[in-house]
Amino acid sequence: MAPKFAPMQNDLLLRTARGEKVERPPMWVMRQAGRYLPEYHEAKGNHDFFACCRSPEIASTLTLQPIDRYAGLIDAAIIFSDILVIPQAMGMEVVMVDKKGPHFPHPLSTPEDPQYREVLEREVDVKKELAYVYEAITLTRQKLGGRVPLLGFCGAPWTLLCYMVEGGGSKMYVRAKTWVYKYAKESKRLLQKIAELCVEYLALQVVAGAQMIQVFDSWAGELSPSSFKVFALPYLQYIADHLPDRLRELGEEVVPMTVFAKGAWYALEDLCNTNYSVIGLDWLHDPAEAFSIAQAKGKVLQGNADPGVLYGGKEAISAVVKEMVEGFGGGKQGWIANLGHGITPFVDPDDLRHFFQEIHNHTAGDRK
Numbered sequence: 001m002a003p004k005f006a007p008m009q010n011d012l013l014l015r016t017a018r019g020e021k022v023e024r025p026p027m028w029v030m031r032q033a034g035r036y037l038p039e040y041h042e043a044k045g046n047h048d049f050f051a052c053c054r055s056p057e058i059a060s061t062l063t064l065q066p067i068d069r070y071a072g073l074i075d076a077a078i079i080f081s082d083i084l085v086i087p088q089a090m091g092m093e094v095v096m097v098d099k100k101g102p103h104f105p106h107p108l109s110t111p112e113d114p115q116y117r118e119v120l121e122r123e124v125d126v127k128k129e130l131a132y133v134y135e136a137i138t139l140t141r142q143k144l145g146g147r148v149p150l151l152g153f154c155g156a157p158w159t160l161l162c163y164m165v166e167g168g169g170s171k172m173y174v175r176a177k178t179w180v181y182k183y184a185k186e187s188k189r190l191l192q193k194i195a196e197l198c199v200e201y202l203a204l205q206v207v208a209g210a211q212m213i214q215v216f217d218s219w220a221g222e223l224s225p226s227s228f229k230v231f232a233l234p235y236l237q238y239i240a241d242h243l244p245d246r247l248r249e250l251g252e253e254v255v256p257m258t259v260f261a262k263g264a265w266y267a268l269e270d271l272c273n274t275n276y277s278v279i280g281l282d283w284l285h286d287p288a289e290a291f292s293i294a295q296a297k298g299k300v301l302q303g304n305a306d307p308g309v310l311y312g313g314k315e316a317i318s319a320v321v322k323e324m325v326e327g328f329g330g331g332k333q334g335w336i337a338n339l340g341h342g343i344t345p346f347v348d349p350d351d352l353r354h355f356f357q358e359i360h361n362h363t364a365g366d367r368k
C-alpha cells in the first residue's frame with residue numbers, strides 16, 4: 001500500500017513547476033545537504049558515504065539538515081543519495097574516496113570486456129536493489145510532515161555511462177569519448193538499458209513518496225551539440241516520455257519532472273521541446289535570454305547563480321540575485337531559484353542564508 005503523509009504546508013515548488021502563478025519563487029540548492037554544513041560532518045561522522053545513503057535513518061537526517069537550518073526560507077528537500085546507486089544496482093562496484101570523489105575499481109574497458117555483457121544482460125531488480133532509497137524517501141516524507149515537498153532524482157544515462165567507463169571523475173574523457181565515437185552501437189545499448197532502469201527507479205521513488213523528480217546530466221557539456229542529440233537527448237527524452245505512463249500504471253499521480261543538463265547551453269530549445277516541465281540551467285546562461293526562450297515554450301526554469309558567487313561575500317551575492325530576479329521575470333511565474341550547480345564545500349552557511357534572504361527580499365514584497 002502506498003504510504004500516507006501529512007498534508008502539505010508549503011507546496012510552492014509544485015505549483016511553480018506546474019506553471020502556475022505564485023506569490024514568490026520557490027528556492028532550494030543542489031547538494032544542499034553536504035559538506036559546507038558543520039552538522040553534515042557531525043552526523044556523517046566516520047560513516048562511509050554510501051553507508052549513509054543505505055541507512056534510511058542517516059539519509060533522512062542529512063536530508064532534513066538544510067530544511068531545519070533554513071526553515072522559512074527553503075522550499076524543497078532533496079533526498080540524500082547519489083546518482084551512482086544505479087551503476088551499483090547494475091552490479092558495478094563504486095566507492096567514495098575521501099576528498100577525491102567516486103571511484104570504480106573495475107570500470108568497463110571495451111565492449112569485449114566480459115563485464116560489458118554482464119552489465120547489459122543482467123536483469124536488475126530495481127525494486128529490491130534500491131529498496132533502501134525508497135525506505136529513506138518514505139521516512140523523510142514522514143519526518144518532513146508536509147513542511148516542504150521532497151524531490152527524488154537519478155543520474156542521466158550519458159552521465160552514468162561516463163562514470164561507468166571512466167571509473168570516476170575525468171578531465172579528458174578519453175574513455176567516454178572512445179566509447180561513444182568508436183563503439184557507438186554498444187554505447188547506445190548501454191544508454192538504453194540505463195534509461196529503462198531510470199524510469200523504474202524514479203517511478204518507485206514516487207511510489208515511496210517523492211513529489212517531484214530531477215534527472216542530473218552533469219556531464220552533458222562534454223558533448224558537442226550534434227553528439228548531445230545522439231548520446232544524451234534521446235535518453236533524457238525516453239525517461240520523460242515513459243515515466244508518466246509507468247506512474248499511471250502504478251496508480252500514482254504524475255509528478256513534475258526537471259532535467260538538468262549541465263553545460264548543454266546549446267540544447268535549451270531542444271530541452272524545452274521535451275516532456276520535462278522544468279529545465280535546470282547552469283550559470284553559462286543569461287537569465288533574461290533563457291527566460292524568453294522558455295516562456296515561449298511554456299516551460300519553467302530553475303537556476304542559475306554561479307555557485308562560486310557564494311565565496312564572493314554578501315555584496316556579490318546580492319548583485320547576482322538581483323540579476324536573476326530581473327532576468328527571470330520577477331519570480332511570480334516560471335522560475336525556481338537555485339544555483340547553477342551544486343553548492344561547494346567551504347561555503348559559509350550564512351552566505352547561503354543571505355542568498356535565500358535576498359531572493360525573498362527581491363520577490364516577496366514587504367515580507368522579510
Ligand SMILES: Cc1c2[nH]c(c1CCC(=O)O)Cc1[nH]c(c(CCC(=O)O)c1C)Cc1[nH]c(c(CCC(=O)O)c1C)Cc1[nH]c(c(C)c1CCC(=O)O)C2
Nearest residue numbers: 030031032033034078079080081082083101102216218342
Ligand atoms: C555527478 C553527481 C554525483 N552525485 C550527484 C551528481 C549530480 C549532481 C552534480 O553534478 O553535482 C548527485 C547528488 N549527490 C548528492 C546529492 C544529495 C542531495 C543534495 O543535497 O543535493 C545529489 C543530488 C550527495 C553527495 N554526493 C557526494 C557528496 C560528498 C560526499 C562527502 O565527501 O561527504 C555528497 C554530499 C559525492 C559525490 N558524488 C558524485 C561526485 C562527483 C561526488 C564527489 C563530489 C565532490 O567531491 O565534490 C557523483
